[in-house]
Amino acid sequence: MRFDGRSYAVVVNGQDVSEHVAAVDVHAVPHDLPRVVLHLRPTGAWPTELDLLARVEVGVSPEPGPAAAAFLEALDPLELERAALGRMDLENVSGGGTAAVLRQLAEWARGA
Known part of the structure; x- marks a missing residue:
């Protein structure tokens, strides 16, 4: 220009x-x-x-990678852990904790 x-x-x-x-x-x-x-x-x-x-x-x-990386880097790990462990849909099965973390991250990414 x-x-x-x-x-x-x-x-x-x-x-x-x-x-x-x-x-x-x-x-x-x-x-x-x-x-x-x-x-x-x-x-x-x-x-x-x-x-x-x-x-x-x-x-x-x-590409969503850079935006996703910036979002994840801005999170407080303790806050994420507390939120995931406090979820009503947390399941006591293999992978249940990881699933709760992923659901929590998805909600936060959508602004919920």
Whole structure:
């Protein structure tokens, strides 16, 4: 992207594609490549000569791994253990404690 103080231009491989772009999102997290999403205008046609310059994802959700890792790293292990052991659905069977922990994590991940 170029900005001259008054206006901006979206440039891909030296070609100005601003007329095709409605919005630009930039997302960056530490230790990962930044992701730039170009939202095309509904009536715009993307220049076919630029198709090979970027990875195109249509309707693909981002990988959940980094978000899941950040969620898990933020948890207090003692709080998780107390919550899992206090669950009404805790079963006294092999794997019952682990199942309770997983159910608790799923509830917290959903915001419950």
